[in-house]
Each structure stands twice: as structure tokens, then as C-alpha cells.
Amino acid sequence: MRLVASLHLWKTTTVLALMVNLVPLSLAGEYEEYDWKPDPFGGGRVYDKPPQCVSIPDDLRLCHGVGYTQMLLPNLLDHETMAEVRQQAGSWVPLVHKACHPGTRIFLCSLFAPVCMDQRIYPCRWLCESVRQGCEPVMEAFGFPWPEMLACDKFPQSDVCINTPNNTDASMDGGSSPVCPPCDNEMKTDAILEHMCASEFAIKTKIKEVKRENADRKVILQKKRKAVKLGTLKKKDLKTLTMYLKNGADCPCSQLDNLNSAYLIMGRKTDRQYLITGIHKWDKSNKEFKKTLKKLQSHKCPTYEKVFK
CATH class of the missing domain: 1.10.2000.10 (Frizzled cysteine-rich domain)
Structure with missing residues (x-):
């Protein structure tokens, strides 16, 4: 993130x-x-x-x-x-x-x-x-x-x-970026794993289409989807899953500009939507991402209580 x-x-x-x-x-x-x-x-x-x-x-x-x-x-x-x-x-x-x-x-x-x-x-x-x-x-x-x-x-x-x-005031530039927060991610193994553990689920998939919907962006996925972390997501929901970039209609997200690549997409469910909490290009040529995939095989996330309702 x-x-x-x-x-x-x-x-x-x-x-x-x-x-x-x-x-x-x-x-x-x-x-x-x-x-x-x-x-x-x-x-x-x-x-x-x-x-x-x-x-x-x-x-x-x-x-x-x-x-x-x-x-x-x-x-x-x-x-x-x-x-x-x-x-x-x-x-x-x-x-x-x-x-x-x-x-x-x-x-x-x-x-x-x-x-x-x-x-x-x-x-x-x-x-x-x-x-x-x-x-x-x-x-x-x-x-x-x-x-x-x-x-x-x-x-x-x-x-x-x-x-x-x-x-220090929040109005000062504290290193903020105009990039949509779920799209502004560091390709570091520990950061990806921590982000994934804090998300409810994670999948590997490609993006079929992106549409603007009010202040959000609606992300329509291709049919082929693989659960990396199923978490709270049910298998039947995975088949019909449509995701949203909350308040992301106007902020840049380079990942959503390239519909040819596969992505690791992390998310969580709210009352009405499945929200994207993080998105990384599925790039096995990247050493950090390759290291992440290897660690995923044995990595166990801590059990977090519901802090955010």
C-alpha cells in the first residue's frame, strides 16, 4: 500500500x-x-x-x-x-x-x-x-x-x-500520492503478505472491462479466476465476482489501464460491494513477487479481530 x-x-x-x-x-x-x-x-x-x-x-x-x-x-x-x-x-x-x-x-x-x-x-x-x-x-x-x-x-x-x-499538519505533503490507494503498492514481499493478511480474500485473474459508476470504478473480471486466499469469499461468489475501486473514478490506477496482464487482486466485502484493497501485476519475472509466491505456500496469517465494522 x-x-x-x-x-x-x-x-x-x-x-x-x-x-x-x-x-x-x-x-x-x-x-x-x-x-x-x-x-x-x-x-x-x-x-x-x-x-x-x-x-x-x-x-x-x-x-x-x-x-x-x-x-x-x-x-x-x-x-x-x-x-x-x-x-x-x-x-x-x-x-x-x-x-x-x-x-x-x-x-x-x-x-x-x-x-x-x-x-x-x-x-x-x-x-x-x-x-x-x-x-x-x-x-x-x-x-x-x-x-x-x-x-x-x-x-x-x-x-x-x-x-x-x-x-506536522495533514494539509502538508506527508508523502501522499494522487494514485488510488489500492493501486499504489510496493512490490515487497513483507508488504504484500501483510496487505493480503489484512484483506479478506485474494485472487489471481485478468480484467475484462472497467467502467465508471458514480464515484467508483466497476471492475469486471474475466471468467478464469483462481483463489489465492479464499477467506470469507465463498466459491459460488467467486464465479460471479465483480469488484469496485471505491472513490476511484478520478484517481489514476495504472493496473486498470492494462487489460492484458494477470493480477493478484485483494479485496473485502462491504454491505453492497466487493472492494479492491490491493492489486499487483502477476509477474513471475519480478524477484520480489516470485519470492512472495514461494512464501505464500507456508505463510499463515494472524487471526485478527473485527476492528473495522
């Missing part, structure tokens, strides 16, 4: 450099447990287990390498186990790849994998609103609403909150 803005920034900056709106607090990453201060935004929730610092696991791709190694559990979204964190966080990895806003990863990781400190520090409401402004159009292209668990009015406007450097 390459509205490309490099993610190297997140690997080379520490969380302390990013918390420009945060009053100094002592890190407690070396402790398993520590004294807990009341949470003014959590409603005084009582957890089954005492809060503790744990290592961010390698397979928590959303936040591994974010700039610190220890996270708080339960986190700020009330996930009490690492299994819950993995299930929910995995669905967001493709959005981070889209680089729809420079602060996306910081915002999400401040909630899913908060740095260990002596009190719960939430992202600033401004940061939430800015990320939402930049990323909601991309999410809509995939048929996803902004989830209630990230409602921005839940977050503080005080000085004690997490923000990004220089108050």
Missing part, C-alpha cells in the same frame, strides 16, 4: 524526541511493575492484572522498532494480553505503509504499545484529529470507517499528551 513517505524516521528517532508536548516524566522500562497513578481519562478502570512493562515482540509489526523496546500492558486501548494487542494492531499495518500522515505510527503505537512511564500518557487530541484528517480518505477507499475506539474527543487537549515534532 506506496503513498510513499519513508518510515526510517520512526526507526531513528526515540519516543522522547517525539513527545514535544510531554512534561518530563521518569521512564520505568527496567521495572516489571511500578507504582500506578490514577488515570484521569481511563475512568479509574480496575484491571485483572497489575500494569507491567513488557518487551515489544518482534511480531508486533506495527510498533516493533518504533524507537523504544518496552511497552505498557494493559495498553491504552484496554488490551490486557499481548494476544489482544497483536489481533487488533495487525489490521493497521497496511495503513501505516500508506503513509497517509507522518504521525500515523506514533499515534497508533502510543495507544497499542505505550511507552512505560509512571502514568498513562495519551496522544493529544490534535494529533488524533490530524491523523484522522489525513488517513480517513485512504480508509474510505478500502471501505473502512474511522473506528469508535479512536474517537478523537476521548483524548486530552492538555500539555501532558503525545504529539509529533513541529506540529
Whole structure:
């Protein structure tokens, strides 16, 4: 998914450099447990287990390498186990790849994998609103609403909150591209596999015809279709499948301009349509794509909970 803005920034900056709106607090990453201060935004929730610092696991791709190694559990979204964190966080990895806003990863990781400190520090409401402004159009292209668990009015406007450097605004160019989000994909094995896992199904097919339908593009497939990941798609539905590029009537998608090639098309079902969430040329001469096909034979996707309804 390459509205490309490099993610190297997140690997080379520490969380302390990013918390420009945060009053100094002592890190407690070396402790398993520590004294807990009341949470003014959590409603005084009582957890089954005492809060503790744990290592961010390698397979928590959303936040591994974010700039610190220890996270708080339960986190700020009330996930009490690492299994819950993995299930929910995995669905967001493709959005981070889209680089729809420079602060996306910081915002999400401040909630899913908060740095260990002596009190719960939430992202600033401004940061939430800015990320939402930049990323909601991309999410809509995939048929996803902004989830209630990230409602921005839940977050503080005080000085004690997490923000990004220089108050980067979504109106600034954060690496965005005019290309339709499902068509703007990096041909990298890990990115393709993560994208496929976050999609409900994936097929190999050719495109017969593309039509404009209101604000969308209707993609009519050729009859020969092979399921790469059947997922929620039933075999009987595969035979009659017609797909749509949500809000894609006017944005460029080079894949839909070439009807001679076969494609790996990923998708998900909404109430009324089967939406394209990603499309790659089926190109075995490409080393990365060939590597992806080989990995697909043994790759197992994590089981994600329904984050986006």
C-alpha cells in the first residue's frame, strides 16, 4: 500500500524526541511493575492484572522498532494480553505503509504499545484529529470507517499528551500520492503478505472491462479466476465476482489501464460491494513477487479481530 513517505524516521528517532508536548516524566522500562497513578481519562478502570512493562515482540509489526523496546500492558486501548494487542494492531499495518500522515505510527503505537512511564500518557487530541484528517480518505477507499475506539474527543487537549515534532499538519505533503490507494503498492514481499493478511480474500485473474459508476470504478473480471486466499469469499461468489475501486473514478490506477496482464487482486466485502484493497501485476519475472509466491505456500496469517465494522 506506496503513498510513499519513508518510515526510517520512526526507526531513528526515540519516543522522547517525539513527545514535544510531554512534561518530563521518569521512564520505568527496567521495572516489571511500578507504582500506578490514577488515570484521569481511563475512568479509574480496575484491571485483572497489575500494569507491567513488557518487551515489544518482534511480531508486533506495527510498533516493533518504533524507537523504544518496552511497552505498557494493559495498553491504552484496554488490551490486557499481548494476544489482544497483536489481533487488533495487525489490521493497521497496511495503513501505516500508506503513509497517509507522518504521525500515523506514533499515534497508533502510543495507544497499542505505550511507552512505560509512571502514568498513562495519551496522544493529544490534535494529533488524533490530524491523523484522522489525513488517513480517513485512504480508509474510505478500502471501505473502512474511522473506528469508535479512536474517537478523537476521548483524548486530552492538555500539555501532558503525545504529539509529533513541529506540529506536522495533514494539509502538508506527508508523502501522499494522487494514485488510488489500492493501486499504489510496493512490490515487497513483507508488504504484500501483510496487505493480503489484512484483506479478506485474494485472487489471481485478468480484467475484462472497467467502467465508471458514480464515484467508483466497476471492475469486471474475466471468467478464469483462481483463489489465492479464499477467506470469507465463498466459491459460488467467486464465479460471479465483480469488484469496485471505491472513490476511484478520478484517481489514476495504472493496473486498470492494462487489460492484458494477470493480477493478484485483494479485496473485502462491504454491505453492497466487493472492494479492491490491493492489486499487483502477476509477474513471475519480478524477484520480489516470485519470492512472495514461494512464501505464500507456508505463510499463515494472524487471526485478527473485527476492528473495522
